[in-house]
Amino acid sequence: MTINDQSPMPTSVLFACTHNSIRSAMAEVIMKSLYGKNIYVDSAGVMATEINGFAIEVLDEIGLDAENHLAKNLDDLEDSSFDLIICLSPEAHKKAEELTRTWACDIEDWNTVDPSLVEGNREMRLNAFRQVRDDLYQKIKTRFSPSVHPLV
Numbered sequence: 001m002t003i004n005d006q007s008p009m010p011t012s013v014l015f016a017c018t019h020n021s022i023r024s025a026m027a028e029v030i031m032k033s034l035y036g037k038n039i040y041v042d043s044a045g046v047m048a049t050e051i052n053g054f055a056i057e058v059l060d061e062i063g064l065d066a067e068n069h070l071a072k073n074l075d076d077l078e079d080s081s082f083d084l085i086i087c088l089s090p091e092a093h094k095k096a097e098e099l100t101r102t103w104a105c106d107i108e109d110w111n112t113v114d115p116s117l118v119e120g121n122r123e124m125r126l127n128a129f130r131q132v133r134d135d136l137y138q139k140i141k142t143r144f145s146p147s148v149h150p151l152v
Contacts, residue, residue, distance in 0.1 A: 009144065010083035010106075012040040016092035020045030020071040022055045022129070023088040023112050027136045029059055029066045035144055042079070044072040046091045052116060054129045062133070074099060088112040110139055 013031060017024040020043055028043035035041070048071035059066045074095050082105045087093040089111065096107050112135065118128035 010039060012082045012084070014077075014082040014085045015041070015043040015088060016045065016074060016085055016096055017088040017112070018046050018091045018114070019049040020073075021049045022052045022114065022116060023132060023136070024092070025051050025066055025069050025071065026055050026059060026133055027086070027088065027140065029064050029069070030133070030137050031140050031144070033064050034140060039144070042077070042082075044074045044077055046074060046095050048073045054115070054126060058126065058129045058133045061130070084108065086110055089114070112136065
């Protein structure tokens, strides 16, 4: 992730990943909890699937609710006026490049590990989801920090 301290605070952000069931869904919920009154936030996937139960569980651990998240496909978004698309997977980056040929927005890559690929017992898998949650939380706070962007 490259953070440009001089970039203006976006008014709308789209998080994109492969399925909109873990990474981008978690990022959307986290971002809304931190900046939802100041920035329009949404998420979508290249091939949307239902939200992962572990994602719901690890967000609930920090007091955030993703239970009603509805996964969306990037191709089906009703709004295409995003200032910034943050891609969390290589598939999302490729799709975002295609979309931004007709959209006027910036793209940032935050290549993030897919925790659903981790094998092991329940606790090992939950820990992988927690690590992604905490990493996204920190990246969002750093990238959209009011000290970096005093207008928020």
